[in-house]
Amino acid sequence: MSKTLAELYEELKDCKKCSLGKTRTNLVFGFGDENADLMFVGEAPGRNEDIQGKPFVGAAGQLLDKLLNSIGLERSQAYIANVLKCRPPQNRDPLPHEIEVCKPFLLEQIEIIKPKVVCTLGRFATQVILDKNVTISKVRGKCFDGNGHYIFPIYHPAAALYQRTNLVDLKADFLKLKEILSDETKKSSQGEEPEQLMLF
Ligand code: URA
Numbered sequence: 475m476s477k478t479l480a481e482l483y484e485e486l487k488d489c490k491k492c493s494l495g496k497t498r499t500n501l502v503f504g505f506g507d508e509n510a511d512l513m514f515v516g517e518a519p520g521r522n523e524d525i526q527g528k529p530f531v532g533a534a535g536q537l538l539d540k541l542l543n544s545i546g547l548e549r550s551q552a553y554i555a556n557v558l559k560c561r562p563p564q565n566r567d568p569l570p571h572e573i574e575v576c577k578p579f580l581l582e583q584i585e586i587i588k589p590k591v592v593c594t595l596g597r598f599a600t601q602v603i604l605d606k607n608v609t610i611s612k613v614r615g616k617c618f619d620g621n622g623h624y625i626f627p628i629y630h631p632a633a634a635l636y637q638r639t640n641l642v643d644l645k646a647d648f649l650k651l652k653e654i655l656s657d658e659t660k661k662s663s664q665g666e667e668p669e670q671l672m673l674f
Contacts, residue, residue, distance in 0.1 A: 479508050482579065486559065491575040494560035500527030501560055504583060506553035511655055513589035514538070515580065517598040517630065518558035518568055522626055529554045534632040538595075541631070541644060545652040553587050555580060557602050570645055573602060584623070590625050591654055596630025603627075615647045617654055 478483040484502050487496050505528050514530075517521060522532040530538050539549055558568050558576050580602075584592060594600040597610040603625055610627060618625040628651070633639035 477582065477586060479504070479583065482582055482586065486579055489559070492560075492572045494558065494562060494572060496539055497563050498560040499524045502527055502529050502556060503559060504555035506549065506554060507527055507551055508549060508553070508587060509551040510587060512547070512593060512651070513553040513584065513587055513588040513591070514552060514554045514593050514595055515599040515603060516554070516556045516590065516595045518556050519561040520567075521561070523556075524561035529556055530631075533635055534630065537631040537634060541648045544645065545648050553589065555582075555583050557599050568598060577602060588624055591651065592620060592625050593651060594625065595628045596633060599630075600627040615648075615650060626651060626654060 485499055486503060489501060498519075502523045506513075511528070516530060516633050519529065520532055520534075523529055538554075542549060542552065557580055558572055559579065560576075562568055562572070570622075592603060594603050597608075600610055601608060601614060603620070604613070604627070608627075610629065613627045614629055617628070626647075628647040629640045631644065634644045
């Protein structure tokens with residue numbers, strides 16, 4: 475039998491694999507439906523998330539909820555996780571070593587949930603999941619083929635809070651996300667180079 479999210483959490487909850495294990499208040503594992511079709515991947519917990527131990531509870535999270543509601547979904551129907559499970563001090567960018575030690579846990583979460591779509595929020599999550607040094611403005615709103623799921627990069631909701639044009643794009647990308655989620659005909663094929671398989 476494969477692992478459950480609860481079992482993975484037990485393995486991870488006291489993690490000290492990098493120095494963020496010393497500075498965090500709470501490890502932020504993830505939130506939502508273990509059987510969700512839609513999984514969001516953000517960058518790393520911020521201050522509010524570190525305090526509450528839940529992902530996307532601040533202003534960016536409120537916008538994410540609104541965008542989800544705009545396509546008829548609630549947060550509890552999706553699953554939300556981050557590349558890093560612990561807050562980098564002063565919200566600095568994740569370091570390569572931190573990504574390296576934390577990424578396998580994210581991949582395990584994806585493996586357990588088996589979502590139809592992994593929607594990456596912003597540059598960091600997108601680069602980690604596509605495993606490529608892509609520019610978010612070039613790949614956002616395009617659908618890539620992952621290993622048994624679609625990968626759909628969009629802007630990070632925080633970027634839309636300070637740049638109005640990003641919000642326009644984000645709203646449009648959510649409509650596309652709704653289409654992808656309801657599409658039954660296109661099934662992803664396994665293990666191919668993502669950019670050869672731009673599907674939508
Ligand atoms: N930004 C992220 O990338 N993740 C969170 O959980 C909160 C803000």
